[in-house]
Amino acid sequence: MKKSILHPNHRQELLDRVAKLQAGDQGHWGSMQVEEMLAHAREVAAAVLKSSKPEKKPNFKQLLGKYYFFYFRKEFPRMVKGPKRFDMKGKVSQDKFLEEKQGLIDTLQAFGSINHQLQGFHPFFGPLNHREWGILVWKHTDHHLRQFGV
Template identity: 45%
Template sequence: MAKSIYKYGAVDALIRRVQRLSPDQIPYWGSMNATEMLHHCNLANEAILNAPKSSKKPTFKQRILKLTFFHIKKDFPKGARAAKRFDVKGQIDQVAFDTEKTKYFELVEKFKNLNKKLQGGHPVFGSLNHYYWGRFVWKHLDHHLKQFGV
């Protein structure tokens, strides 16, 4: 069965993993430190939670990428580049770790208690429905937690 942020226990499992994260943890790959990673995830989750419904039709390329990412690939690709607005390398001080960690907890908890269906657009995959957003969020957060070994 596909993993999703909406599955029972998924949010609690992500929170437990982040509780094991420390500000000085070295990533297995990538260039972000732990504070930057949390900030990056927080920015992405805020954008997803607040995205307006997309009316754009996906391109053929977006449909192929969506099929591959959600139905063929098991994990989020390690070399994937973030959209420019989510690239936070060097933009947040490591002393903000506890603040970013608390915000992370608050934002992922919102996925447990949504009062709407997510329907926003994604720059790579085009319009995603609630089901695909649940899978995307889980894969994205899992990817970054694996990046730091938690």
């Protein structure tokens, strides 16, 4: 079974890893500071929680990318650029570490109490269903936690 933010044990694994983060932790790759990473991961997860039903159909490139990512790729790739709205570089001060850490914890915990099916349009993969969003959020959060060594 693929790990998913929707599975209680998988979600708890991520929460335990977030709890290990410390202010001033340095990333093993990329240029984000730990508080920027927390804000980024929180913003992405929060957007998934409130995404609406996709109106577009996937194109062929999106279908191929989605198939590869969900069925063959084990980890989220390093150094991938996401949408500008989720870029937190230089937008979060170091004194916001605890606030951002708690914000990510609260947002990840919210996946345990959703009462709707996740759906929405991903800019690279196209429309994703509930199961796919759960896997994607887990992989994305795992990617950033590995970035900071937890």
